[in-house]
Amino acid sequence: MRRSLVAALAVPVLLLSACGGDEPTVEDAPTTEEATTEEETATEEPTTEEETATEEPTTEEETATEEPTTDAAPTTEEPTEEETSGDAGGESSADGQAAADRTKEWLVAFVNGEEAVCDMMLDLDSEGTMKDDETDYPICVATFPSLASEMFDTETAGIIESMEISGADVDGDTAVVNKTHFSELFGAGMGEEVITLKKIDGEWFVDMNASF
Numbered sequence: 001m002r003r004s005l006v007a008a009l010a011v012p013v014l015l016l017s018a019c020g021g022d023e024p025t026v027e028d029a030p031t032t033e034e035a036t037t038e039e040e041t042a043t044e045e046p047t048t049e050e051e052t053a054t055e056e057p058t059t060e061e062e063t064a065t066e067e068p069t070t071d072a073a074p075t076t077e078e079p080t081e082e083e084t085s086g087d088a089g090g091e092s093s094a095d096g097q098a099a100a101d102r103t104k105e106w107l108v109a110f111v112n113g114e115e116a117v118c119d120m121m122l123d124l125d126s127e128g129t130m131k132d133d134e135t136d137y138p139i140c141v142a143t144f145p146s147l148a149s150e151m152f153d154t155e156t157a158g159i160i161e162s163m164e165i166s167g168a169d170v171d172g173d174t175a176v177v178n179k180t181h182f183s184e185l186f187g188a189g190m191g192e193e194v195i196t197l198k199k200i201d202g203e204w205f206v207d208m209n210a211s212f
Helices: 002-020 032-044 048-055 059-066 072-077 086-112 115-120 136-151 154-161 184-190
Strands: 169-171 174-177 195-200 203-206
Touching: 002 086, 002 154, 002 184, 086 115, 086 136, 086 154, 086 169, 086 174, 086 195, 086 203, 115 136
Parallel strands: none
Antiparallel strands: 169 174, 174 195, 195 203
16 A cells, blocks of 8 residues: 555656756747838838739629629538537546546645545555545555655645646546646656546546556
8 A cells, every 4th residue: 555655656756857857948039120120021012913903803803792602501501520529529528627637636635645635546456436445545544644745845736736637538437647638848747657547426536556
């Protein structure tokens, strides 16, 4: 049990490791004066042909705008592929974001050393929730907060709380959060590690056995 918790504690460390590197360099954008000069050069000298084209619209163009064809109307009424599959996609997207939100909630509880972190996990056998396991839950609560408090301070917790996780790969009652779901900075620290969740009674729980 202790070994599993120590392994899990490495995840926030990985996520934060990318924050310690050098700040990315940004190339200087052209000054406002330079940009203005370029724009003026491009717009100051329109050709005579352009002026003539804008001043003298043809009769054919006017006729085309006045008499729209009747074929256009039915074309716009046909539902798109996204609209016909929107319900299923929306449900999957909502499930994925729910898993992502639970992952962040779990990580924040992690670095704060809160007992609530145990309420968001499966038991060691991945057969049920930790909070319903009379053997594993007391060990988790007794072990985890003390380990986390030794490793993380309030500044670290603040960084994790500012992190964003967008969606998860959902397959039935299993969801996987990987580096692609974190912002680029945190994703770099996550590497190839994943956080796997299982849904029980409509709620997502972190599966320690299938994570990291």
